[in-house]
Amino acid sequence: MDKEARMDWLVKRVAQEFKSGDVVNLGIGIPTKVANALPEGIEIILQSENGYMGVGPAPEAGNEDPDTVNAGGQYATILPGGCCFDSATSFAIIRGGHVDATVLGALQVDEEGNLASWMIPGKMVPGMGGAMDLVVGARRVIVAMEHATKNGGLKILKKCDLPLTAAKQVNLIVTEMGVIEVTSKGLVLKEIAPGLTFEEVQACTEPILYLPE
Amino acid sequence: MDKEARMDWLVKRVAQEFKSGDVVNLGIGIPTKVANALPEGIEIILQSENGYMGVGPAPEAGNEDPDTVNAGGQYATILPGGCCFDSATSFAIIRGGHVDATVLGALQVDEEGNLASWMIPGKMVPGMGGAMDLVVGARRVIVAMEHATKNGGLKILKKCDLPLTAAKQVNLIVTEMGVIEVTSKGLVLKEIAPGLTFEEVQACTEPILYLPE
Amino acid sequence: MTKVIGVEDAIRKIENGMTIMVGGFIGCGAPGQLLEEVYGKEVKDLTLIANDTGILGDALSQLIVHRCVSKLIATHIGTNKETGRQMSAGELEVNLVPQGTLVEQIRAAGAGLGGILTPTGIGTIVEEGKQKLVINGTEYLLELPIRANVALLNAYKADKAGNLVYRRAARNFNPVMAMAADLVIAQVDHIVEVGDIDPDEVMTPGIFVDYLVQKQPRGVTNLG
């Protein structure tokens, strides 16, 4: 598989993690693409933390509504059965455990499930936005990201060295190389992307990967 | 004045404490009557802690709406410009200092402004309802009550001996005998009801009453 | 997929010993028909969380009369004398809570907060046994979250996805309780199709609501 096919595999693989009726928050970037890759028959409810439930596809050109944007500030739509609320309610939903899963990107993840995704000191400090609440509050935290940096630097580490978004909250890491579950015993490589070997995935991963029992 | 005229004086006197636009919560009983005794030209906004702003007069017979009741559970109306909200918002309004004045009855009030209004141990324990929040949250707490009990027992005391509703929150006490302000120096008898003397009011009041400076 | 079920199927999910929250304020906005089924089924040993225990004779009051409740958390019980009688006789454990505190405790549970600091109750018996914190020179009580196994609610309108709309003063505790229970059941006057309620009109997002029960029209009644 080429790079594009691998990224496509990643997105489809994340989309298999849901059952119908799940309330899901998708982060910006790779996670956003998951909405279009759901298996036949699976319907999930997407939350947008800026204030509504039932995120639909981007509007057609000419139908943009300036009051209906997603958490990335892009024009969006609200599906039938969706509803709007204020930020206090939105984060009550998030922090209160009413979101079944959040899918977000990461700068680093480590074998304890620690996540760094919001700043690189002295270089990039955009702020955490809603990420810290999402990662603490969602019942399941799925990191969807490229396995390594563009320069080949490791992102799945023994210990994150960037400032954390949250401690010990990540449940699953899905990359273009495979699917890794964070367990109390360490990282378990549940699934390897087509065409790759265990050794190839391990070579791009700092902590020891375990095979499922 | 007979008893009825004195109670009428009490209600009218409380009604003089407001300016137009004030947000006021009126308790059950004597305080409720204040709404009908406002001076010409004064318009206040009444809050009902069960969930709306803009309490109007009781509905005419046949026009009762089971969804529109006041905090005493009686049929009520909502004036134009009124609005409904949930209990969390209602008590955010109350506790957050957005109510200019609350008028409520009392079992006992003392010279420190302590208030007992919600229970007589072993005898009457209805619960505090919203009273504790109202008394703590309203900018001004006005007690409107008969000066003494039906048996002539004192209600304005040096120290309340019934369980408190709140400590040191009462600002003004209006009875059929007069108007008493709670100050850091003690109780100041600001006004005496028509036909009474200072000594007559003092005789029905345990702590020393001061005259305004 | 619809969330509409029959009242018997809904109430069958309540087991003896559970903690239930009930919306309403002295009957207004209380889920009378759901409550009739609860005491009709003689569910026992419930912990009841509600603003009050109704007016003697109405549906909520009958939970007390039929001795379904062994523990009560409420703000006011003066409109149902039987509650006071059972409390005085030591038959019912009653915890009276200021109304603004109760609603914030329920909200805290629904919102994932570990607690809230309120000035209400300072200097009264409400503060007994509670942690006090001083913030900028003012004393506050730390009040902890309260949640339930089941919430029984009343709404005016719902779509089949569970989005709820309340009417007038019947809103009260209903929206907050919708967020703070494992299972949420609402009786509804008008159930409409998904898409028939404008997103801005919804007061309780459908994701909070598990089951809807169609409220049956009745003759004049005082049963909440």
Next chain:
Amino acid sequence: MTKVIGVEDAIRKIENGMTIMVGGFIGCGAPGQLLEEVYGKEVKDLTLIANDTGILGDALSQLIVHRCVSKLIATHIGTNKETGRQMSAGELEVNLVPQGTLVEQIRAAGAGLGGILTPTGIGTIVEEGKQKLVINGTEYLLELPIRANVALLNAYKADKAGNLVYRRAARNFNPVMAMAADLVIAQVDHIVEVGDIDPDEVMTPGIFVDYLVQKQPRGVTNLG
């Protein structure tokens, strides 16, 4: 009595050195016309509380560009590079706060709470300098109320008594901020007579709102 006034009269109430809250989320639901008047008037030394500082070019971003702000409390500044530049250069004090924490801090101020306990930020630099409490075995941060001198809001509809209705995702921080400032000014698309908004439709009670400014229709613009 109407609360409608002109934009200049409204913004004249903001003085140098004040703390202001601004509703909106990356421009959506932000009070663009009020903000234009703020930076047009060159108000200085403001403490700004907002979800973000807009997208470089929009009205909120210009408060930063025009150096009206000396201190910022926000959740995300990535969409306005000038904010990051001023922060790195030591020209702007920035306090970054998790979004769910910020909105609860503002709500706490409006609701008279002394603070709230949140699990968000535990184990991160957000916890630095804050009190931690353990409730039932879980660690929480004590987060304190945040209020402002002035709140600048955007609403879709209002009656002359100040009751506000928001539209779609433009609601966001606006209703919470309405409760937590000494002076509340809202720009509104449609101002109607008292009685023209149903009591159940109101999202922010009029008692919170001091002044309404009629939003002027414009050509296509990206200014919030």
